[in-house]
Amino acid sequence: MAYLEVRNIRKSFGSTEVLKGIDFDLKQGEVLSIIGSSGSGKTTLLRCLNYLETADEGQVSLNGDVIFDANTIKQESSDQIRTRRLNFGMVFQQFNLFPQYTALENVMLAPNQVVPSILKAKKAEFKIQYEDLPFIERTRTINREVRKYRKYLLDNNKEMAKELLTRVGLHDKMGNYPCELSGGQCQRVAIARALAMRPNILCFDEPTSALDPELTGEVLKVIRELKETTNSTMIIVTHEMEFAKHVSDKVIFMANGVVEEAGTPKQVFDHPKSEKTVAFLKKAVEDTEYEEIGAVDNV
Amino acid sequence: MSFANVTLELLSGFGMTCLLFILTLAFALPLGLIICFGSMTKFKPVRYIVRGFVWIIRGTPLMLQLFVVFYVPGMVFNTPIFAPFGDYGRFVAALIAFVINYACYFSEIYRGGIESISKGQYEAGQVLGMTKGQIFFKIVLKQVIKNIVPPMSNEIITLVKDTSLARVIAVADIIFKAEEILSLKALIWPLFYAGAFYLIFNGLLTLLFRRTEKSLSYFHS
Ligand SMILES: Nc1ncnc2c1ncn2[C@@H]1O[C@H](COP(=O)(O)OP(=O)(O)OP(=O)(O)O)[C@@H](O)[C@H]1O
Ligand SMILES: [Mg+2]
Numbered sequence: 367m368a369y370l371e372v373r374n375i376r377k378s379f380g381s382t383e384v385l386k387g388i389d390f391d392l393k394q395g396e397v398l399s400i401i402g403s404s405g406s407g408k409t410t411l412l413r414c415l416n417y418l419e420t421a422d423e424g425q426v427s428l429n430g431d432v433i434f435d436a437n438t439i440k441q442e443s444s445d446q447i448r449t450r451r452l453n454f455g456m457v458f459q460q461f462n463l464f465p466q467y468t469a470l471e472n473v474m475l476a477p478n479q480v481v482p483s484i485l486k487a488k489k490a491e492f493k494i495q496y497e498d499l500p501f502i503e504r505t506r507t508i509n510r511e512v513r514k515y516r517k518y519l520l521d522n523n524k525e526m527a528k529e530l531l532t533r534v535g536l537h538d539k540m541g542n543y544p545c546e547l548s549g550g551q552c553q554r555v556a557i558a559r560a561l562a563m564r565p566n567i568l569c570f571d572e573p574t575s576a577l578d579p580e581l582t583g584e585v586l587k588v589i590r591e592l593k594e595t596t597n598s599t600m601i602i603v604t605h606e607m608e609f610a611k612h613v614s615d616k617v618i619f620m621a622n623g624v625v626e627e628a629g630t631p632k633q634v635f636d637h638p639k640s641e642k643t644v645a646f647l648k649k650a651v652e653d654t655e656y657e658e659i660g661a662v663d664n665v
Numbered sequence: 666m667s668f669a670n671v672t673l674e675l676l677s678g679f680g681m682t683c684l685l686f687i688l689t690l691a692f693a694l695p696l697g698l699i700i701c702f703g704s705m706t707k708f709k710p711v712r713y714i715v716r717g718f719v720w721i722i723r724g725t726p727l728m729l730q731l732f733v734v735f736y737v738p739g740m741v742f743n744t745p746i747f748a749p750f751g752d753y754g755r756f757v758a759a760l761i762a763f764v765i766n767y768a769c770y771f772s773e774i775y776r777g778g779i780e781s782i783s784k785g786q787y788e789a790g791q792v793l794g795m796t797k798g799q800i801f802f803k804i805v806l807k808q809v810i811k812n813i814v815p816p817m818s819n820e821i822i823t824l825v826k827d828t829s830l831a832r833v834i835a836v837a838d839i840i841f842k843a844e845e846i847l848s849l850k851a852l853i854w855p856l857f858y859a860g861a862f863y864l865i866f867n868g869l870l871t872l873l874f875r876r877t878e879k880s881l882s883y884f885h886s
Contacts, residue, residue: 416792444797452794462789465884466807476793545885563793582796 367430369394369599370567375414376436377407381582384410385421386623392567392616399610399631403646408603409618415601428453428566436626441661456567459572459635461552469555469574470540473562474528481519488515517637523562525648530558534588554588561592568592570602582606589613607650611635619643671846671855678842679862685756685828685838689763694763697771704776722769725756728830735834735847759831763824770820773843778813779805782886811881818874822867 368391375470377385382408386513392398400408415426419534426434433450489633492508504627531540534554544552551575560568570589574582586609590597594614606611610617610631617634619627619642627643638644703715722730735758738746747754758760790800832841843859846852 418788418791448791448794448796451792454792456788456792458785458789459787460783462783462785464786464789464804465886466811476790476795479795479799479803543884559793 367523368392369429371427373425375411375421377410377414377419377421384623385434389627390618390625390628392599392601394599396615397405397593397600397602397613398616398618399614400601400603400618400620401607401610406620407623408495408620409571412456412571412601412603415569416454416456417447448534452563453566455560455563455568457553457556457560457570457573459575462554463552463555465544468541468543469531469547470527472555473530473559474523477523477562478520481516485512485516488512513520525561526559530561531555535584536559548581550584553577553585557588558645565600567601570600574607576608619646621646666846666850668809670844671858674842674846675839675855675859675862678839679838681756681836682826682838685760685763685836686825689824690758692764693767693771695817696768696818699777700768700772701775701779704772705779719731719769719772721765723773726871727766727827728833730766731759731830731834733763734758755834755836759834759836765822767824768824774816776822777816781812782808808886811886814874816879824869825870874875
């Protein structure tokens, strides 16, 4: 049994069926790249995994637990869905950083929202622990302990956020607002922000498509390092074929809402079986060459 | 009539102007938010009714609305509806008309502010496991405020000047007083003097808004 199992995901918008039964498996620590032409449903698939869209049919299970089932999702409360979506992290093409917060605050924001509910549980614990004290003394002690614990949690989150920003190479930009950062730096903050909620699987939707060509490298490097140093499980939708070839353990080629071809990078890139894959890869190569010629022309 | 006497007379009118301004803001700002939510609700009948109402209020002159609020209820119910307020009856009628009118304008500003926030901001909050309330208060609200400060400033400065319309139902605001002096004492300069009151008041407001804008200029959405 694989770590992540995606079964028969279908999704229509109105009368157009965008995902026509997607199946794939992923092992823990593996990196999956999803490639395919524009409009083939890659973004929609990621959005379904992150509950930003609700698939019409299909199941997703993680570690043996069903975390999405199209038949029962309607009965689930928004709190249940909210907890489940933390299994996945998401890095958007357009970064979607919160503009009014610094890089550090962007990373800390979500973890800090959880603090009150942790404190509530902790307070109940303290109540039992200090049961024997007289009432006033007890209230005072509990309040003091709760305050102390709150500070401990917030400090912890701050430390973690700093560590994450350092890991993506932004230790000197922690106090900067998104408008003061380059696109590549913004995207790296977004990666750190997604990591802060400790997702089991991190999803990227064309993380470098909104970037100037000279900035894509720094973001791809961070993703590569994540794979090497933390063995993160990742799903990456990308148009960077060279990158996909080198970083992935597994590649899926999507066309018109179906998985047209799946396999190791070697199988898909070097020995594609489907004609659609061959045509797509050929076009991708031409586009890159064209860009390179264009770049030379511009000089 | 001495300068001091004119000043005192105009000040009493200006008190009325300020009262109308402050109370209109106090009621119209929150009411506008409610109308805004009504105009954005997914429940279509409410949305259409609210948008239709806003369209009517924004599409007709405030002066006409003042007359409607002041005269029509009495005609419909066949009793003077503002009588219980005694001397303040006219003022209450004017206040109601101003609150309704400005709440509709404010609601559109709020709506513009909320709709200008990209879907991506909500989604980024969602995928981080934040609740709807957290997303609104921690992510969206400040960006909305930043977006609506400039149009709000314009509207509020217009409100200061619009209060002078209340005199059409004989609310004794500062222009009303200056006109009184004009007709009784044949003095024209108190009218221009009244203009200076508006200028100074709006000048102060402009400074306040500029500071607010500046305090939010550290980020761009
Ligand atoms: N919310 C929506 N409502 C209606 N149609 C949609 C919606 N989202 C996506 N689609 C349609 O679904 C199809 C697949 O879109 P999707 O964004 O998943 O493609 P993609 O593979 O990510 O493409 P790209 O490489 O351009 O990002 C497109 O035809 C798109 O127009
Ligand atoms: Mg896409």
